[in-house]
Amino acid sequence: MNFSSKLLEQAVLAFSQLPGVGKKSALRYALHLMDQPKEMTEQFTADIGAFRSLLQKCTTCGHLSDTTHCDICVDHRRDRQVICVVESIRDVLAIEATNQYFGVYHVLGGIISPIDGISPEDLSIDLLIERIEKSTVAEVILAIRPTIEGDTTSYYIAKRLEKFDQLKFSIISRGVSFGGELEFTDEITLGRSIQGRLPYDPNVMINT
């Protein structure tokens, strides 16, 4: 595409570095900013600049934070005896959005994946062990994606934490999605879902 303007071309290239943004969308974003007052773009770049330069990672759990400790870790209403171990910050936000979890988190920063060159040392597992040594933790929820790499990571963490006798381990339940049709569910999920079947009491609503 010929933009007949270096400045426009630079802006389009900048926007198209964002995930899932092509040249056409990038151009649309740039022209939209041109249609708005200059102040809007100044605010836009200031907000994004401040976000990237000032945002930190919580030194306890690894979640995003405006200060050295994140809102979740300092919240006294959260149950610090339960730690939910997740792969990424995105997973924390996803679980928080459910409003169903009231413990704290531990962000690994990835999962063990020899193909991508990610070994256990690259993840914050030592930090997790330190946390458990220092405080009273009753349960560790391994909320890691149900893939071979994810299952390997869960297994590895459970093995490393075996020495803590008081610890209870759990994993998030796996099965057919809410609203999902059996016909279109893959065999592995459906198979696990039958193996992991739950007792049914017609008087108790499931998963609510």
Add this chain to the structure above:
Amino acid sequence: MNFSSKLLEQAVLAFSQLPGVGKKSALRYALHLMDQPKEMTEQFTADIGAFRSLLQKCTTCGHLSDTTHCDICVDHRRDRQVICVVESIRDVLAIEATNQYFGVYHVLGGIISPIDGISPEDLSIDLLIERIEKSTVAEVILAIRPTIEGDTTSYYIAKRLEKFDQLKFSIISRGVSFGGELEFTDEITLGRSIQGRLPYDPNVMINT
């Protein structure tokens, strides 16, 4: 959505001001920047800031430009006797992408639309008249969208330019899209396409 971080929330709000960007995509963009080195975000905000603060509009045609005159207006290979009148900068970019036009442009900055409160005075029509008075113009192409407002704008401009005897007017052809099926073409387009039928010579390729 609860972000547990003011900085993240601000960045998400900033991104979601862009057209067609929802909260989920905005969050994805922000977290992507967090995964990259800080320098990438610094470059990103610098490029977009420079684009908005330095980019000008060509004082002749109204197209985007890094200087007071755009690349198209100063290009001596372009035919200045043919002016293509368009609604917006987006239209200039769309026509340029076809590589089929070698004249110059005039960007109106909108079309006449009483409902949206846009009257002829809001468009750069006086500037167009000035341009034609000052230089030798042989043809004005009215490349304005084929809607009631667009047709009104074309009609208004043609009327205002009537006094220039030497001027030839043309509009872009209208009809069935290349690859389009007659069955799925709306009645107005198909009707215009039959009214505006072209002589056919099997030895000459159409529109190439």
